[in-house]
Amino acid sequence: MQSIQANNYLVHFNENAYEALNKHLKENKYSNLFIIVDTETNEHCLPKLLPVLETDLNIEIIEFEAGEANKNIETCIQIWHVLTELGADRKSLVINLGGGVVTDLGGFVASTFKRGVDFINIPTTLLSMVDASVGGKTGVDLGNLKNQIGVINVPQMVLIDTQYLETLPQSEMRSGLAEMLKHGLIYDAAYWKEFLDLQAIDYNALDQLIYRSVEIKNEIVIQDPTEKNIRKALNFGHTLGHAIESYFLESEEKTTLLHGEAIAVGMILESYISLHKNLITPTEYSEIKTAIQAIYDQIEFEEKDIDPILELLVHDKKNEYGLIQFALIEGIGKIKINQSVENKLILEAFQDYKS
Template sequence: MHSIQANNYLVHFNVKGYEQLNLHLIENKYSNIFIIVDNNTNELCLPYFLPFLETDLTIEIIEFEAGEHNKNIETCVQIWNVLTELGADRKTLIINLGGGVVTDLGGFVASTFKRGIDFIHIPTTLLAMVDASVGGKNGVDLGNLKNQIGVINVPKMVLIDTQYLETVPQNEMRSGLAEMLKHGLIYDKLYWQQFLDLKSVDFADFDSLIYRSVEIKNEIVTQDPTEKNIRKSLNFGHTLGHAIESYFLENENKKTLLHGEAIAVGMILESYISWSNKLITQDDYKEIKSCLKSIYDTIIFDEKDIDPILDLLIHDKKNEYGSIQFALIEGIGKIKINQSVENELILKAFQDYKS
């Protein structure tokens, strides 16, 4: 597969990626390398990765505990301290080897340490490959609020090796699949239609589906790197999805949802809103709802859950002047950004989701 040109960096795939990584090390004369991992990728992915690394530089491993609840400024402070204690400088390279939590947090750590040092993303989950590692967004959560603190700063390269997916549980694969489905809904109807019957999907050629998903995200981000316009389309399903994810994250009586599980709910709800606003047909909505519910378990919402979820919407990063802004689909494969939605319609969407 050909490398994909992004904004000031390349996304490489499989074996070619390691060749480009080693060439990059030679050309840039780094002082040392720090590899950031969580405890899962330290055990399952690092032993596979290290033999590909051809360098005499000192390599240090920084591990933190896996999980969204550790994607916070406290973890960053711990890593900044370790970097300082072990002699990281302006010519240090950070390699983030892991899923979306590792790439988001590791990119933020690198972007802020000594006002910014080079970093490379090597995503190891489907979600990180098709979404988190591409586009230059790096950051951490503020309490239960998703990605409230962060920067837009691109890596030196992204290296996608689908062999890492052999270490990923099925529920995590489904979580990543949600972002691929989103890419089809907002940008490419033919791509969306490939997933309508998962039994017919050729998973032997899953690399090509991942490649197309990365292409779609990159094409959008390249047009609008700092999310002033069309990049907002990538937030389809995320306005309500992030609020749901945050609510379930903070509520000890709820089972924490994976990112893609929450976004799948968000896409159903926001598709209902799109239909109610006559942006898609009823058949489109039924197709979307049926497809997503066939892949993801229905999440149970009690009446007392809805108001706190709505309260969390005010923290959505797309909001402007106190107004909640949605990205809604305008026909499958097209998007309409900066859409205001009344709470009454959101409540109807939740009611319909339950049916």
């Protein structure tokens, strides 16, 4: 597979990935190498990576506990301390091996340690391959508020090796699939159609579907690296999805949702809003809702859940001048950004989802 040129770095795939990595290690005079993993990728993915590294550099492994609950500044502080104790300097290289939590947090740690050291991301989940691999967003959560602290800073390269997906449970594969569905809905109607009959998908072609998803996100980000305009399209499903994810993360009565599970709900809700703003047809809405509900379990919402979710919208990073901004679809494969939505319509969307 041909590498994809992103903003100031390349995304390499499968057989080209480690060749590019070892070439980079050979050509750059790094002082030492730190690999950041979580407890899951330390066990399942690191044994695959270490044997293919061709370097004489001293390699140190830094592990933290897996899970969104640990994507916070406290974990960063611990890692900054470990880097300091192990003698990391400005010429160190950090490799982040893991899902979106690892690449987001590890990228932020590297971008801020000694005002920035080089880092490379190796995403190991479907979600991180098609989402966190492109765009340079790094950061951590602030309490239950998603990705409130961070910087945009690109890695030296991203390596996508789809063999890591063999270690994933089906729930994590479905979580990543949500972002792929989103890419079709906002940008490529033909790509969306590929997912309407999951039974018919040739999973030998999964690599090509992942490649196209990365391509779509990259084409959008290149036009607008700092999210002033068209990059906001990538937030479809995320305005409500992130609020739902945050609410379920903080509520002791709720089971924490995977990112893609929350985004799947968000896409249905925001498609309903698109329908009632006359941006999509009833047929298109029915197609979207039916396709997503065929993949994801129904999430139960009680009446008392809705107000706290709406309150969390106030903290959404996309808000400007105190107004909540939605990215809505304008027909399948097109997007309309900077859309304000009344609470009444959001409540109607929840009622429709529950019906």
